[in-house]
Amino acid sequence: MSDSFSTLRLFARVARTGSFTAAGKETGKSQPSVSRIISNLEKELGVQLFVRSTHAVRLTEAGEEYLTRIEPILSDIEEANHFVRGTGELRGRLRVGAPASFAQREIIPALPPFLAQHPKLKVDLVLTDSMQDLIDEAIDVAIRFGPLGDSTMVARKLGSTPRVVVASPSYLTKAGTPKQPADLVNHNVILGPSSIGKTGWSFEKDGKIQSIRVESQLMISVNESTTTAAVAGLGVVSTSYWSCRNELEEGTLVQLLPDWTIGEVEVNALLAGGRHTKPSARAFTKHMREALIRRTGF
Known part of the structure; x- marks a missing residue:
């Protein structure tokens, strides 16, 4: 993976987590290293991408525009890498948001074969019974119960x-x-x-x-x-x-x-990214739908 691609991915993670430390933990880098890489990117672009504070970082207007433009590119690159490997192997990180009860009872018991099939894929389960914001919390797939409101997200019925x-x-x-x-x-x-x-x-x-x-x-x-x-x-x-x-x-x-x-109660998976949905998000959704049919018959 090129340094440029790694830097853009790191920028996107800092933007979504609002933290150099959190993005560093996800990517295996120290907080000072993440800060230095982002500072170098800002110098290269000639614009400030983040406003730093003691407790968090937030995007500037230029940073928001930059994120909007690069995330589809990052997704397309990931899709291309997945295609040319030709093995079906998934890599990277997948963030799944779900109600805690559903995760405990249905998602976690269904995970072993999925993780065994994709050993290089890292999965973050973000569990809460509150409604999650896919953009702010960098969720790739969110499990939602009940009627769906108007959304630009792609919805897939799980059952x-x-x-x-x-x-x-x-x-x-x-x-x-x-x-x-x-x-x-x-x-x-x-x-x-x-x-x-x-x-x-x-x-x-x-x-x-x-x-x-x-x-x-x-x-x-x-x-x-x-x-x-x-x-x-x-x-x-x-x-x-x-x-x-x-x-x-x-x-x-x-x-x-x-x-x-x-x-x-209808159960749906909301996938972030529209046509730029991660391959891992699509694969996880398909796996969960099949697992639920096998486990419950619904």
Whole structure:
């Protein structure tokens, strides 16, 4: 790899991470070395690309324009390198943003064959239940649940999973098992990220819809913890099947009102870069779609 190409890649990483130190860790360089390389690039171009401060660096207007122009070039070079190798081997770094629960339950178990096939590819899992900004956080692939808003990103559907209402056997022994959606108003309800801010749940059976108002003593901002709370006997939770599949199979949770549907959750992969999407991002998305079909049937 030429020094010029390495310098441009380093510039892009500093721009996306907002840190000489973070970019250095990703590329195996010290912070002083990264700072020196970027300073030399600025001298060569005759413009200041970054505004430095004690805690971070940010792009100047010239730096933003430069980044916009070079990132598609870097992606095209990576695509060309991938093509001429002819082996299908992926290299470089892939940053995947995903909800922590989905990563723990589905992505990480599916990673071994993907990483074994591409030993020179480095994968960063950036996990949070909050919505991630692909540009600011330099995410190559973001896993998103639910409807997608308008976006310039490329979307690939990974699958869909039904929503289910579940509770632990110990809770049901104490509180009783609801027979109709309306019975849930007399139960302790746990609200997770997808339910916070909503006033009710809607159920459908044979074309008939029942909507109930839900109130909760316990609201949790992390989806995985809602499943943990339900297993602990704290109440009833509405979540995706993928979020509690293991517990249902183990018997630590029981599905309630199985004859009623409460909707589905679509799962998509958003790929940054438009037509300049990284080969590794496309390969990862394809791998995850196939893995989800094998593991869950959805």
